[in-house]
Amino acid sequence: MKTKICIVCPQGCHINYTQKDGKVITAEGNNCKRGIPYIEQELLMPMRNLSTVVKIKSTSRAVCPVNTKAPIPKDEMNNLIKKLDEMVLNAPVKQGDIVLEYFKDAKIEVIVSCDID
Amino acid sequence: MKKYDAIIIGGGAAGMSATKTLANQNKSVLLIETEAVLGGVLNQCIHSGFGVEYYQEDLTGPTFANRLANELKETSATIELGSHVLSVNEDKEVEYTNETGYYKVCAKAIIFALGSLERSAGAIALPGKRLNGIHTAGSAQQYINMEGNLVGKKIFILGSGDIGLIMARRMHLEGAKILGVAEMMPYSNGLARNIAQCLNDFDIPLYLSHVVSDCRGDDNLSQVEICEIDEQFNLIKGTEKQFDVDTLLLAVGLIPINTLYKMLNLEIDNKTKSIKVDSNYQTSLPGFFSCGNCLHVHDIVDFAAIEGEIAATYCNKYILDQLENNVDLIEIELNENISYSVPQYIDLKNTLEEVTIFFRVKRIYKKAMIRILFDDVEYRKIRKKILLPAEMEQIKLPKSDMEFRKIKILVEEIT
Numbered sequence: 248m249k250t251k252i253c254i255v256c257p258q259g260c261h262i263n264y265t266q267k268d269g270k271v272i273t274a275e276g277n278n279c280k281r282g283i284p285y286i287e288q289e290l291l292m293p294m295r296n297l298s299t300v301v302k303i304k305s306t307s308r309a310v311c312p313v314n315t316k317a318p319i320p321k322d323e324m325n326n327l328i329k330k331l332d333e334m335v336l337n338a339p340v341k342q343g344d345i346v347l348e349y350f351k352d353a354k355i356e357v358i359v360s361c362d363i364d
Numbered sequence: 365m366k367k368y369d370a371i372i373i374g375g376g377a378a379g380m381s382a383t384k385t386l387a388n389q390n391k392s393v394l395l396i397e398t399e400a401v402l403g404g405v406l407n408q409c410i411h412s413g414f415g416v417e418y419y420q421e422d423l424t425g426p427t428f429a430n431r432l433a434n435e436l437k438e439t440s441a442t443i444e445l446g447s448h449v450l451s452v453n454e455d456k457e458v459e460y461t462n463e464t465g466y467y468k469v470c471a472k473a474i475i476f477a478l479g480s481l482e483r484s485a486g487a488i489a490l491p492g493k494r495l496n497g498i499h500t501a502g503s504a505q506q507y508i509n510m511e512g513n514l515v516g517k518k519i520f521i522l523g524s525g526d527i528g529l530i531m532a533r534r535m536h537l538e539g540a541k542i543l544g545v546a547e548m549m550p551y552s553n554g555l556a557r558n559i560a561q562c563l564n565d566f567d568i569p570l571y572l573s574h575v576v577s578d579c580r581g582d583d584n585l586s587q588v589e590i591c592e593i594d595e596q597f598n599l600i601k602g603t604e605k606q607f608d609v610d611t612l613l614l615a616v617g618l619i620p621i622n623t624l625y626k627m628l629n630l631e632i633d634n635k636t637k638s639i640k641v642d643s644n645y646q647t648s649l650p651g652f653f654s655c656g657n658c659l660h661v662h663d664i665v666d667f668a669a670i671e672g673e674i675a676a677t678y679c680n681k682y683i684l685d686q687l688e689n690n691v692d693l694i695e696i697e698l699n700e701n702i703s704y705s706v707p708q709y710i711d712l713k714n715t716l717e718e719v720t721i722f723f724r725v726k727r728i729y730k731k732a733m734i735r736i737l738f739d740d741v742e743y744r745k746i747r748k749k750i751l752l753p754a755e756m757e758q759i760k761l762p763k764s765d766m767e768f769r770k771i772k773i774l775v776e777e778i779t
Contacts, residue, residue, distance in 0.1 A: 251560070252559065252564075253557065256557075257413065258557075259555050259556025293565075295561060296411075297537075298410040299537065300410065300512055307400070308510070309511050312425075314424045321565065328537055342427055360410060360430070361426035362430055
């Protein structure tokens with residue numbers, strides 16, 4: 248039996264599980280049903296949200312917070328940060344504006360986190 | 365002197381949500397914020413995990429702040445940014461200044477939503493020299509996330525609360541090496557999921573029951589020494605470990621800002637290091653309300669925002685002269701396993717629909733029972749697999765159930 252901490256919500260359930268070929272056979276400790284798909288995704292390809300900042304030409308701020316629209320493959324985080332480090336945005340930007348988009352195992356979309364004038 | 369229905373001091377999550385609630389009730393409201401933008405600490409908390417309770421959506425800190433600020437801008441509320449409050453007196457007169465001058469205004473009611481401050485090296489009597497490279501985690505977070513500057517390349521972190529864990533991941537992703545995180549307690553003070561996704565994901569070691577025993581260097585920090593401690597918090601000789609670093613981040617807790625409370629002689633709770641409020645979020649002075657981190661430090665911003673709504677709802681009643689003031693407040697009694705509760709008092713008469721009591725336990729309890737007694741008779745019991753000091757518990761009491769002269773909350777370990 249192995250244990251994983253579920254990161255889906257702030258409860259952080261410690262889930263004890265057994266698996267075969269990436270499918271969870273038994274699980275205990277998960278307070279909701281979202282725990283099982285989380286573990287199966289972890290076994291297949293861990294996915295994470297990423298937040299960072301991108302340089303921006305603006306009179307009010309030096310950098311603009313950005314975030315992935317949906318979780319991305321964990322192994323892609325460093326690569327994505329490097330790509331974003333090279334970028335410069337121009338103000339004004341609005342929350343939800345797409346900063347970067349590409350495909351690597353899953354669709355990776357980075358958006359602006361808040362309005363900057 | 366310009367007079368408002370309410371003045372809200374502090375434009376973070378709690379203050380914005382309180383202002384929005386009152387403005388939507390057609391009250392004239394002034395919100396005073398010291399920074400140039402609304403949002404408070406949310407602006408530098410660029411990670412996600414905010415909003416699940418308040419917006420039923422998982423948002424980043426800046427997105428949460430942005431949404432609430434935009435909602436606020438659609439109301440009639442007056443917002444003063446870059447404005448510093450100098451004083452508040454018992455007549456509900458507020459003096460503040462900003463770039464354009466000095467102002468004195470007054471209101472029927474005041475809501476404090478001042479937020480909290482980080483404990484500093486001095487506050488925890490950090491051993492060793494005061495060197496360049498020792499920062500609070502929150503200031504390092506502000507440098508990187510607001511200004512784009514990384515404070516160091518080789519970093520050690522003291523304190524495993526959420527800010528410490530999140531900064532470990534953030535600095536790691538920006539290319540710094542995190543040599544470890546030390547925690548004085550035998551358990552982490554952060555959410556379990558942050559241990560998983562901030563430390564375990566990047567193989568960052570966590571040293572439990574460890575303190576920083578020395579900070580070395582000339583002008584700049586060059587080495588941090590940590591040491592294991594026993595159950596009485598005494599250093600265990602021979603367990604010292606040295607780390608060559610250029611930066612030490614202190615993530616050793618937040619304390620409610622209390623400067624304005626001191627001007628008013630409000631009743632203080634030594635446990636929260638802040639003021640006492642009743643279930644209307646009213647302080648010991650009628651017409652003065654409080655909410656958010658200046659009342660007690662929350663783990664999740666959503667609860668601070670929800671508290672702002674509750675405080676504003678009762679503040680609205682007060683403005684309308686519908687909040688009866690000469691009522692007997694019932695003090696919530698706690699057993700020795702609970703460190704504090706907010707509110708501290710219950711006002712049975714003015715409660716609208718329900719009262720939510722927030723509390724924290726003193727240490728980890730595995731298999732525990734939360735029991736609520738009304739007049740020494742058990743009203744409800746809740747079985748818990750685990751109770752952590754890092755996680756705020758809440759109990760909701762519907763108004764229809766609340767008939768008592770005495771209320772006590774107990775946490776008991778089940779053996």
